[in-house]
Amino acid sequence: MFPEFIKIRQVKDAPxxxxxxxxxxxxxxxxxxxxxxxxxxxxxxTTGIAVGSRGIANxxxxxxxxxxxxxxxxxxxxxxxxxxxxxDGLAEGQREVLASLGVTEETIxxxxxxxxxxxxxxxxxxxxTIYGNPLALEFDEVVLFNRIKEHTDFEDITESGIYKLMxxxxxxPAGARIIHTGAICHGRGYGPCIREAGNVILKKLPVAxxxxxxxxxxxxxxxxxxxxxxxxxERESHILTESKKRAGRLPVEELDALxxxxxxxxxxxxxxxTKVVGRIMINGQKEPASPRIKGIAVLxxxxxxxxxxxGLGIADVITRRLFDKINIHATGLTGLTSSCVHQAKIxxxxxxxxxxxxxxxxxxxxxxxxxxxxxxIHDTTALEYxxxxxxxxxxxxxxxxxxxxxxxxxxxxxxxxxxxxxxx
Numbered sequence: 001m002f003p004e005f006i007k008i009r010q011v012k013d014a015p016x017x018x019x020x021x022x023x024x025x026x027x028x029x030x031x032x033x034x035x036x037x038x039x040x041x042x043x044x045x046t047t048g049i050a051v052g053s054r055g056i057a058n059x060x061x062x063x064x065x066x067x068x069x070x071x072x073x074x075x076x077x078x079x080x081x082x083x084x085x086x087x088d089g090l091a092e093g094q095r096e097v098l099a100s101l102g103v104t105e106e107t108i109x110x111x112x113x114x115x116x117x118x119x120x121x122x123x124x125x126x127x128x129t130i131y132g133n134p135l136a137l138e139f140d141e142v143v144l145f146n147r148i149k150e151h152t153d154f155e156d157i158t159e160s161g162i163y164k165l166m167x168x169x170x171x172x173p174a175g176a177r178i179i180h181t182g183a184i185c186h187g188r189g190y191g192p193c194i195r196e197a198g199n200v201i202l203k204k205l206p207v208a209x210x211x212x213x214x215x216x217x218x219x220x221x222x223x224x225x226x227x228x229x230x231x232x233x234e235r236e237s238h239i240l241t242e243s244k245k246r247a248g249r250l251p252v253e254e255l256d257a258l259x260x261x262x263x264x265x266x267x268x269x270x271x272x273x274t275k276v277v278g279r280i281m282i283n284g285q286k287e288p289a290s291p292r293i294k295g296i297a298v299l300x301x302x303x304x305x306x307x308x309x310x311g312l313g314i315a316d317v318i319t320r321r322l323f324d325k326i327n328i329h330a331t332g333l334t335g336l337t338s339s340c341v342h343q344a345k346i347x348x349x350x351x352x353x354x355x356x357x358x359x360x361x362x363x364x365x366x367x368x369x370x371x372x373x374x375x376x377i378h379d380t381t382a383l384e385y386x387x388x389x390x391x392x393x394x395x396x397x398x399x400x401x402x403x404x405x406x407x408x409x410x411x412x413x414x415x416x417x418x419x420x421x422x423x424x
Contacts, residue, residue, distance in 0.1 A: 005387040005411060009403040010383060010402065024062065024066070024211065036231075049110075049143045050136070050166075051145060054160075055304070059103060062221075063079060080113045089172075089333055094115075097306070100303075119131065119134045130200040131175035141208045142205045142208065143209060145210070146165040148212045149161070152269055152273060163236060202229055210226070211224065257296075259375070263311075268380060279293075282342065295360035295364045298322060301326070320349055371391045373391055373395075374388070374389040
């Protein structure tokens with residue numbers, strides 16, 4: 001019998017930017033006043049704005065603001081996709097991914113171009129042939145944009161950010177494959193391979209500036225900075241360090257079971273955040289010290305993921321409903337491109353939510369099941385509100401960072417074994 005659950009709230013400061021567009025403009029102004037940018041370079045020229053495949057807070061607003069900055073300076077802005085092998089490694093798939101994130105020509109007010117081809121950009125310091133999107137070579141100027149955050153697969157001085165946008169995003173499928181092969185198969189590590197490729201691309205493209213954003217643990221934009229490309233490595237490393245301090249985490253380091261209502265690419269590149277669940281499962285990469293979770297069940301996947309469930313292999317069990325939404329081709333392509341085949345595997349599949357949860361509790365080995373320490377979350381980015389089992393709640397309810405909401409209650413399922421909706 002499942003334990004009873006109670007809703008809680010993690011209490012933690014989360015300062016954020018109220019007017020993101022104004023903050024972007026102020027940061028670009030600051031860069032220009034410091035003599036590191038002359039917006040006159042945009043006049044009469046076509047500027048490509050690189051946009052990736054991640055679900056970033058305020059993404060359409062941020063891209064539209066960059067479009068306006070270029071246009072106001074007399075330039076012609078064009079957004080181009082920079083997303084490695086995402087979108088099934090196809091130009092039309094890239095456009096679909098952007099649209100699913102709210103980035104369309106209507107919402108940003110500019111032309112969008114996509115291309116999944118890769119051409120040789122140069123050779124890195126380690127002798128690696130570096131590839132990139134031929135579209136990017138057509139622009140007079142380029143603006144790079146990405147969120148800086150910890151990566152799901154490794155730890156280094158640069159992880160997920162501008163360098164990764166260049167090396168893997170602009171690299172398109174061929175470039176992404178080279179990075180992953182060098183990092184895993186050749187044992188060089190992701191960070192060095194990404195920076196090697198990024199430096200080649202940075203020299204090859206006429207980069208006017210880069211825009212970095214970060215998000216607080218509630219995934220609200222909390223910092224923006226326009227960066228001189230000559231200072232990119234130093235600034236990205238610093239911004240990453242500060243961002244990690246604000247990352248969201250589960251309230252405990254050990255669990256018998258974690259139930260995730262839905263996974264998705266807009267939540268994490270691995271659909272469920274590896275740093276939140278404490279599993280990476282990539283050859284040669286060190287596993288996180290915590291949290292330690294015995295059983296992980298995932299009940300559904302978002303439409304925005306388009307069936308690419310790369311990363312879901314770190315879970316233990318999924319529902320048939322989720323399984324039926326998996327795009328085997330897209331998931332397999334990403335797994336092979338990244339050389340992270342364990343993450344691309346499909347977990348055990350069971351008919352419904354009730355059985356998936358039962359499996360997660362059973363493999364924990366906790367008897368009786370009612371005494372299990374368990375958490376039920378909506379997704380791995382939504383960590384303010386969650387449901388915890390009675391046994392766990394009694395251990396944490398008096399903490400200053402925990403607020404109890406409501407009463408203990410039993411989980412309810414319909415006749416088909418689907419968990420009835422729970423309010424987050």
